[in-house]
Amino acid sequence: xxxxxxxxxxxxxxxxxxxxxxxxxxxxxxxNLRWYKQDTGRGPVSLTIMTFSENTKSNGRYTATLDxxxxxxxxxxxxxxxxxxxxxxxVVSQNAGNMLTFGGGTRLMVKP
Amino acid sequence: GAVVSQHPSWVxxxxxxxxxxxxxxxxxxxxxxxxYRQFPKQSLMLMATSNEGSxxxxxxxxxxxxxxxxxxxxxLSTLTVTSAHPEDSSFYICSASPMLEGQGxxxxxxxxxxxxxx
Numbered sequence: 001x002x003x004x005x006x007x008x009x010x011x012x013x014x015x016x017x018x019x020x021x022x023x024x025x026x027x028x029x030x031x032n033l034r035w036y037k038q039d040t041g042r043g044p045v046s047l048t049i050m051t052f053s054e055n056t057k058s059n060g061r062y063t064a065t066l067d068x069x070x071x072x073x074x075x076x077x078x079x080x081x082x083x084x085x086x087x088x089x090x091v092v093s094q095n096a097g098n099m100l101t102f103g104g105g106t107r108l109m110v111k112p
Numbered sequence: 113g114a115v116v117s118q119h120p121s122w123v124x125x126x127x128x129x130x131x132x133x134x135x136x137x138x139x140x141x142x143x144x145x146x147x148y149r150q151f152p153k154q155s156l157m158l159m160a161t162s163n164e165g166s167x168x169x170x171x172x173x174x175x176x177x178x179x180x181x182x183x184x185x186x187x188l189s190t191l192t193v194t195s196a197h198p199e200d201s202s203f204y205i206c207s208a209s210p211m212l213e214g215q216g217x218x219x220x221x222x223x224x225x226x227x228x229x230x
Contacts, residue, residue: 014173032145034218034219036221041203041224041226042223042224043116043118043205043221043223043224044156044205044221045221046209046218046219046220049218089156091219091221100146100158100219102155102156103155104154104155105155107153
């Protein structure tokens with residue numbers, strides 16, 4: 001069964017601190033892995049998309065890693081800001097992206 | 113990046129009435145769009161795949177007569193919640209995917225529609 005597991009489910013950190021979110025998947029065949037940020041009451045916004053051959057990809061203060069052998073990914077947020085408070089969703093796609101499996105998300109709260 | 117626009121952002125309707133939600137790809141054509149439902153503190157659940165010019169494909173457990181999908185053009189898909197009931201209250205999100213060279217399809221999501229049935 002195709003699954004995407006994210007941890008932790010929720011996380012509270014202080015402004016300025018770093019954090020790392022985890023994503024493990026059992027989706028096969030693998031096409032790509034995406035990280036999305038979803039603000040409350042809004043649609044998800046893409047942060048990164050990585051294919052099989054990519055190990056790391058950055059988007060500003062967000063850095064995603066992918067280990068296709070162990071089927072693990074992480075999203076590292078550097079120097080967190082209050083606006084980083086959101087849900088972060090890991091999504092793995094099959095078949096050139098037409099079939100998506102969503103993780104349950106990690107709810108991040110950044111406190112001043 | 114590609115833009116997907118969803119309208120309305122929120123809607124309140126009476127039980128028994130129907131509500132139509134629009135999903136538009138603003139700067140690309142999408143032969144396929146997807147409709148999701150999201151309950152509080154949960155992830156997105158795929159409801160159906162909307163195919164331009166043909167019938168939508170519904171996920172198991174989703175009533176096709178209740179959630180009518182029309183994909184009349186390459187830039188517009190609509191979801192109509194018919195005879196809405198309070199249990200249909202939820203956050204509905206659409207997505208569309210342009211082809212990105214070397215990366216396959218990238219999904220871009222609409223802003224979501226908060227439906228409240230009273």
